[in-house]
Amino acid sequence: DAMVIQNPRYQVTQFGKPVTLSCSQTLNHNVMYWYQQKSSQAPKLLFHYYDKDFNNEADTPDNFQSRRPNTSFCFLDIRSPGLGDAAMYLCATSRGAGASSYEQYFGPGTRLTVT
Amino acid sequence: AQSVTQLDSQVPVFEEAPVELRCNYSSSVSVYLFWYVQYPNQGLQLLLKYLSGSTLVKGINGFEAEFNKSQTSFHLRKPSVHISDTAEYFCAVIISYNTDKLIFGTGTRLQVFP
Numbered sequence: 001d002a003m004v005i006q007n008p009r010y011q012v013t014q015f016g017k018p019v020t021l022s023c024s025q026t027l028n029h030n031v032m033y034w035y036q037q038k039s040s041q042a043p044k045l046l047f048h049y050y051d052k053d054f055n056n057e058a059d060t061p062d063n064f065q066s067r068r069p070n071t072s073f074c075f076l077d078i079r080s081p082g083l084g085d086a087a088m089y090l091c092a093t094s095r096g097a098g099a100s101s102y103e104q105y106f107g108p109g110t111r112l113t114v115t
Numbered sequence: 116a117q118s119v120t121q122l123d124s125q126v127p128v129f130e131e132a133p134v135e136l137r138c139n140y141s142s143s144v145s146v147y148l149f150w151y152v153q154y155p156n157q158g159l160q161l162l163l164k165y166l167s168g169s170t171l172v173k174g175i176n177g178f179e180a181e182f183n184k185s186q187t188s189f190h191l192r193k194p195s196v197h198i199s200d201t202a203e204y205f206c207a208v209i210i211s212y213n214t215d216k217l218i219f220g221t222g223t224r225l226q227v228f229p
Binding site: 031055088090094107 | 147151160164166205221222
């Protein structure tokens with residue numbers, strides 16, 4: 001089945017130690033998104049890629065970076081994690097503008113713990 | 116600015132009872148409307164969507180929603196809930212001129228009791 005895959009599902013890192021979360025998709029979608037979701041809150045968009053074009057949200061901290069080396073993969077890098085960065089990180093994809101559905105397809109998420 | 120309001124942060128209900136989760140939006144332009152469900156420690160799954168056409172939309176798991184343009188609402192309903200429907204439900208909109216960005220409501224926690 002076509003899907004969005006996130007690895008690992010659970011990640012523990014130390015305060016200040018860089019960490020990378022990964023996302024891959026078999027849907028061949030143009031757009032890939034990274035969301036941060038804290039407990040009992042709605043997902044908050046960090047940034048998205050439309051093909052290779054990177055779109056950063058204005059309030060996304062510089063501590064968060066992203067890479068999309070090809071259509072299938074997208075990475076979230078947290079350069080110096082703080083305790084406040086502990087959250088669920090969700091990857092999503094969509095076909096992009098001009099498509100008929102606009103639906104976003106979500107991966108299962110990576111729960112990040114910062115110790 | 117566009118926004119989505121889910122007035123009820125929690126909705127407790129007994130099994131087999133009907134339920135309605137409320138969603139209102141504000142936008143001066145056309146929108147596309149979605150309901151997503153999130154089970155514990157999982158990603159979001161699309162329940163249903165309204166893009167155009169019939170204002171009554173049927174989704175998965177027996178859920179349906181009705182788009183009401185005059186009231187700017189998109190309430191989610193199910194005539195008889197199951198224990199397995201216990202989850203977080205998010206209403207979301209896409210603005211017609213920025214179709215890459217979902218705007219989420221704050222979510223409603225549906226708790227179904229036996």
